[in-house]
Amino acid sequence: MVALRLVRLIESHSEQLADSLVHKLHTSERTPAYRKIPAETLRKAVLDVYQNLGEWLMTKTDSDVELRYKELAARRSQDIPLSQFMASMLMTKEHLWSYLRREAMSEGALQLYGELEFLQSLTNFYDRALYYASVGYEEKAKSAKAA
Numbered sequence: 001m002v003a004l005r006l007v008r009l010i011e012s013h014s015e016q017l018a019d020s021l022v023h024k025l026h027t028s029e030r031t032p033a034y035r036k037i038p039a040e041t042l043r044k045a046v047l048d049v050y051q052n053l054g055e056w057l058m059t060k061t062d063s064d065v066e067l068r069y070k071e072l073a074a075r076r077s078q079d080i081p082l083s084q085f086m087a088s089m090l091m092t093k094e095h096l097w098s099y100l101r102r103e104a105m106s107e108g109a110l111q112l113y114g115e116l117e118f119l120q121s122l123t124n125f126y127d128r129a130l131y132y133a134s135v136g137y138e139e140k141a142k143s144a145k146a147a
Helices: 002-012 014-029 032-036 037-052 051-059 061-074 082-103 109-146
Strands: none
Touching: 002 014, 002 037, 002 051, 002 082, 002 109, 014 032, 014 037, 014 082, 032 082, 037 051, 051 109, 061 109, 082 109
């Protein structure tokens, strides 16, 4: 399956992908608050997703994504504005798309179909992650206000 090949490609290059994404997050004008987070902390979080991407895309449920990204949002909401968090998620998705365009896109209708299927799964994952992270930010803000 082509989609599985793309997942394995990302997983096998997860360290270099994580390093380059952390650099982007630390240097982008859209994410200045991320400079407060140590590179190794960010790298570890990114690696966790990249190294387990197949599991996240193929076996994790909506509830798993909800739990992970609400928890992440609760942690990040203390130091990172929501707009910068959203920018970081979009940058993460763009980073993977760019990598796949450079490294993995091939010709052939069947392969192209599989790759498009994979990219749709990747997009759906990040869209759900953004939604649940924004819910987590809102819940954290409500509980802080109530306290």
